[in-house]
Amino acid sequence: MRVRSALAATTGVSMSQVLHAEPPAAANTPSAPAEPGFHVIRRNGAVTPFDATKISAALTKAFLAVEGSSASASRRIHEIVEDMTLDIVAALTRRSSEGRTLHIEDIQDQVELALMRGEHHKVARAYVLYREARARERAEAEARKPRVVPEEPELTMRDATGARVPLDTVRLERVILEACQGLDSVSAGPILSETRRNLYDGIGADELALAPIMAARTLVETEPNYAQVAARLLLDKLRREAMSFVFSRPEQATQADMETRYAEYFPAYVKAGIEAEMLDPELGRFDLDRIAAALKPERDLQFQYLGLQTLYDRYFLHAAGTRYELPQAFFMRVAMGLALREVDREGRAIAFYDLLSSFDFMTSTPTLFNAGTRRPQLSSCFLTTVSDDLDGIFTSIRDNALLAKYSGGLGNDWTPVRGLGAHIKGTNGESQGVVPFLKVANDTAIAVNQGGKRKGAVCAYLETWHIDVEEFLDLRKNTGDDRRRTHDMNTANWVPDLFMQRVAEDGPWTLFSPDEVPQLHDLYGSAFKAAYETAEADAVAGRIKVSKTLRAVDLWRRMLTMLFETGHPWITFKDPANLRSPQQHVGVVHSSNLCTEITLNTSADEVAVCNLGSVNLATHLTESGLDHEKLAVTVSTAMRMLDNVIDINFYTIPEARRSNLKHRPVGLGLMGFQDALQMQAIAYASEAAVAFADESMEAIAYHAIRASTDLAEERGRYPSFEGSLWSKGILPIDSIELLADARGGVDMDRTQRLDWQALRERVTSVGMRNSNCLAIAPTATISNICGVSQSIEPAYQNLYVKTNMSGDFTVVNALLVRALKARGLWDEVMVADLKYFDGSLGQIDRVPDDLKAVFATAFEIDAAWLIKAASRRQKWIDQSQSLNLYVANPSGKALDAIYRLAWQMGLKTTYYLRSRSATHVEKSTLKGTDGKLNAVSAVAATPPGLEAVVEGKACAIDDPDCEACQ
Known part of the structure; x- marks a missing residue:
């Protein structure tokens, strides 16, 4: 490798000598002794005593290889190595409190981690690259050896009763193979090998189910499709849990089995949910055979691991901690809950289910939590x-x-x-x-x-x-x-x-x-x-x-x-x-909501309520651009679902019910905007992106307003329609002039593409079902479920660890990986470079400039581009949008310019302001941490500035505190 050969050429010391060094003379080594009672498992299975001097020797030679061997450098290196060795030994012994055996890979992981924590990036990068090269060489050598099938000890596992039964390795292999089917660049072999490494005699059923999941997770950073593999393996665990509960007997099924078993499972699931006093008994009065026949088991396979784990932890119904709701049952439960008052309940429920389970549209978190339950509080804000x-x-x-x-x-x-x-x-x-x-x-x-x-x-x-x-x-x-x-x-x-x-x-x-x-x-x-x-x-x-x-x-x-x-x-x-409020004839907007996208009237006796859902823009593209025909169908069905929320909703206070029924506002938004840009090879920081923001929002707004008029024709206008801007033929695009007149001008584009005059005439003659139709929420959680970028956000990083209430997850931009593969650039070195440069392509020389522009991360994009795109959307929106602003190098002058620009361009609201923190994601391999967050605390290191964002961790709208909208 380039780094390895350069080291050898300049110092005469190879990285092999560094990693496999014998202890130097006692006079030159720190005093960290061998830890008594601790042992090391070598790669060949041999067990040797743990000796800390080998760590200090390896570190010393690594530093000398990179930094040279002058007298002054040697003295400094000696001091650094002594401190680092003590820290590494302490960390290893802490982590091994439950056992006194260490694996050689764990020790090397910890050395790598220490190098990065100490900000010795050049040494660490060489260390990472060499380890990966050596791992590849070992794998190739192993592949050349004649295959001798060893006799494996027969392992047992504990079943649900605690009894020991033979471990079914055949089924384990079948489940892993099934999870890999149909996915490019994945293999069952590494997952199976890592899974076997973690098996032991008497393993519990839950641990056995978890082992292949964790094995697949460690591979995500090198191939994003392993996130789908991990999700499918989690499905196997969920199926065993859910089906055993609803059938009251031990059950397990493969994905292939579910092609027929979903229809059997679904009626039993509804019955179990009603008996557990969680599901609305009205769901049991649907034609469950017709409903079950409409389920599409193959859609279980489209989840990314983060999305399915989030659903498992927080959304699926459970009793005493046991999940009994499978994914397609979950989507159908929500759909049935929203169709309760429809004339053709089954037909509408199936249409709603198709929209949700395809990920073309997703309702907000409260609706997903509570639809079809006995307390259907479905509203977001x-x-x-x-x-x-x-x-x-x-x-x-x-x-x-x-x-x-x-x-x-x-x-x-x-x-x-x-x-x-x-x-x-x-x-x-x-x-x-x-x-x-x-x-x-x-x-x-x-x-x-x-x-x-x-x-x-x-x-x-x-x-x-x-x-x-x-x-x-x-x-x-x-x-x-x-x-x-x-x-x-x-x-x-x-x-x-x-x-x-x-x-x-x-x-x-x-x-x-x-x-x-x-x-x-x-x-x-x-x-x-x-x-x-x-x-x-x-x-x-x-x-x-x-x-x-x-x-x-x-x-x-x-x-x-x-x-x-x-x-x-x-x-x-x-x-x-x-x-620009359509409802200014009956009140005043005194504030926005938690996430700054809702702008509705409030008063002492009226609590404003909004009901949210988001179109997945990434699933509405064709090779030629936006799929207007599909978008029209999606928006029409979505608006019906959101309107149904108002009537079905469980209201905890009368002021909210009165307001919601009087004005019937909903907030249809979007997610996957960044994905849609990258799928079209459009850079966020470009006029093309601003134009696409305009085009896509105009189309969503047009179809949403038309859908509301269709509902008004079918169900009647909202009660406070008369006197509204709608009733006067003033649509959101027209209300810009009201703002311009009051200010003496406003810097907002007025371009129109669709037939707004015909729609304007229909609105005034037929009326609207909803006082407000449009609002772009953060989609912090539902975008995870759908596996797309959240809301209108630029990508935070292209490789990072995301943290939420469900844990820590390695996230890799799959579209970037696809683009790099197409140009022959995706390899271990690229993974290491992305870690080293905090998920950014900007400083990786071999990446072409066009890819750097398309896959630029949030802090590489001038905030003015975010504001320009937001202004183009705002002209179509009757409420507002959750707009985060990212500033890499904040200053008073920069912030003044940004927020004045937001005001001048007619924005109603802004949301979080983000800056870079002083800390960075640790560049060590994520394999050794099993997906746990590798980030140094930013509390002490963050300079006076914006709210700290730890690089390597998603911004705060992905935190539990900020997910109340979606």
């Missing part, structure tokens, strides 16, 4: 306004608890609550402001953890003129009075246009307590400007008691500084959310 009195405040906190209990994500408008120092008439005292109550709301969200499925999640919104806004900005800081901090609550600024205009002109900005200026809460546009200027004059004249004036620019800088340091509060814009 709830928005509330908090009243300015104790009863109203604690009623809102109680509502938060009830709404979060069944997986709802929350957005609270706290602007009406009077600020610090405001007069309290009832006690003749002074208010402590909004912050103490936010602390209570924060703790409530953590206490109500959605039935153990994920943490409760809430976002508090405050308008920028509120007297407490400066304290609000500090809520997520890790310093200061902890009683005035909310470490778990998301926060967002609700920013009026007037503030942005004052920032631009370096004007003054006055803060008020809302009890003295209650009119500001419900006003926007020119009406807000007039009322605000009157309030400013009243403050100068002394007619307002609690106020503070400062430079708008100073407050803006502090907002950006806090966003930079803590990731909060997010920046969201009040005026475009209201001026």
Whole structure:
């Protein structure tokens, strides 16, 4: 190999000598002794005493090979090696607390890990490449040996009763072979070999099922198709578990068996779920034979491991920890739950099932959790306004608890609550402001953890003129009075246009307590400007008691500084959310939701509700581009499903039910945008990507609005339709002019491709079934289920370890691997280079520039491109979108430019701001860690800046805290 030969040529020391070094003289070695009682299993099976001096010798020669052997270098290397050896020995003995035998590969893994933790990247890279070359040489040598089939000891396993029975190796081999069928570049041999290595006499059934899964997982980094193999092996475990439960006897089945057995299993599953008081008894009244005949067992094979493991851990129904719901039963359960009130229930359920199980569309997490159950809380997002009195405040906190209990994500408008120092008439005292109550709301969200499925999640919104806004900005800081901090609550600024205009002109900005200026809460546009200027004059004249004036620019800088340091509060814009709202005739949008994509009216007696689902853009492409015909069918069926949610939904508070039935809003979004670009060889940072964002969103919007008119024709208009922008023939594309008129212009493209005039006429004559149709949610979890990139996000990395409530998962961009294979570039060195360069192609010389552009990662893309694409989408969307912004090298000037651009281009909201952290994924092989997260803690190392994102770990919208929308 290139690295190996270069080392030998420059130093005269080969890597073979490094890895197989004998201990140097005692005078030159550190004092780490052999660990008493520990032994090492060599590759030939021999067992020898563990000797730490061999580690120090190997490390010393490795450093000398790369860095040279001058006197000064030798002294420095000696000190480094001594410390590293002690650390490695300590780590090995800690990990072996349950046994005193180490494998030679484990020791070398730990050496590699130590080199990377110490940031000795050149030494580690040479070490990684040489190990891989030696492994290949050993495999080739082994293949050349004459085959002698050894007699294997007959192993036993413990069955469900604990009795020992012969281990069925024939079935084990058959299951692994079946899991590999039909997949390119995978082989059953390595999986079977690694599985056998981990078998022992008396192994339990669960451990036996887990062994091949873990073996397949270790191969994902070199071939993404092993993620499907691992998923299929997990299916075998699930089938045994589920079928044994529903049939009340030990059962197991291969995938081939399920071609016929699904039809037998499904009615038994429904019966078991009803008896366990989990499924709605109404499901038992469907024509179950017709339903079961429609199941498509082959669709079990399309899962990636991450998706299926997520479903297994958190979505499939279980009793006492035993999963009894198979994947196609899961999708059909959700479909039946959404078809309960249809005339042809079976026909609609089958159509819904086909859409879900094909991954063309996926409903949101609450719908997947609860559809078809006895408590079908199916809605994703709830928005509330908090009243300015104790009863109203604690009623809102109680509502938060009830709404979060069944997986709802929350957005609270706290602007009406009077600020610090405001007069309290009832006690003749002074208010402590909004912050103490936010602390209570924060703790409530953590206490109500959605039935153990994920943490409760809430976002508090405050308008920028509120007297407490400066304290609000500090809520997520890790310093200061902890009683005035909310470490778990998301926060967002609700920013009026007037503030942005004052920032631009370096004007003054006055803060008020809302009890003295209650009119500001419900006003926007020119009406807000007039009322605000009157309030400013009243403050100068002394007619307002609690106020503070400062430079708008100073407050803006502090907002950006806090966003930079803590990731909060997010920046969201009040005026475009209201001026373009179809429902401005019946209320005001006072906030967005947990994930900033919902913009619905709220008031003291009306809780806004939204029902979400996402189209998988990656499955709606042809060789010539977007498949409009398929997309029209998908969107039409999806809109019917989302509309059904409103009527079937289990409402925990009456204000939510009243609002949902009156306005009937839904939020159809998309996922797989990055996949769709890469499938077309389009770089995210390009005009072509911006144009595709425009085209795809226009098509989804067109078909969604048309589907809502079709539903209105069939079922009737939503009750508050009259007076809406819809009723006036003003569609989202038209409402841009309302914003432009209020601002004196807005930088938004107005290009149209489809026949909007005909649709406009149909909307005004027939009406709409839904007040709102469109919103792009983060899809943090459902995109995992479907195996595509989330939402509208650029790829975080091309090779990394993703962490969520289901564990740690190696993720490789399969489209990149396919592209590299086509050019003969996918090999062990490329894997090592991707690890070394943190999943980026940018610094890998042999990768062509066109691939670097198409597969650029999030921090390699100028955030301006994200905003331009978002603006093109926003022109079609009647609500908003969860837009994360990535900044590789943040500065005050850069953040100012980014957020001003977002406002100028007409965005309603932004979401998380992401920057690089000071830490990186460890470049050691993931094989030795079995997919566990290889990332150094970023807590101490992160410089002052944006919310830290540990490289090698997915951004926080993949964390359990941030999955309440989807």
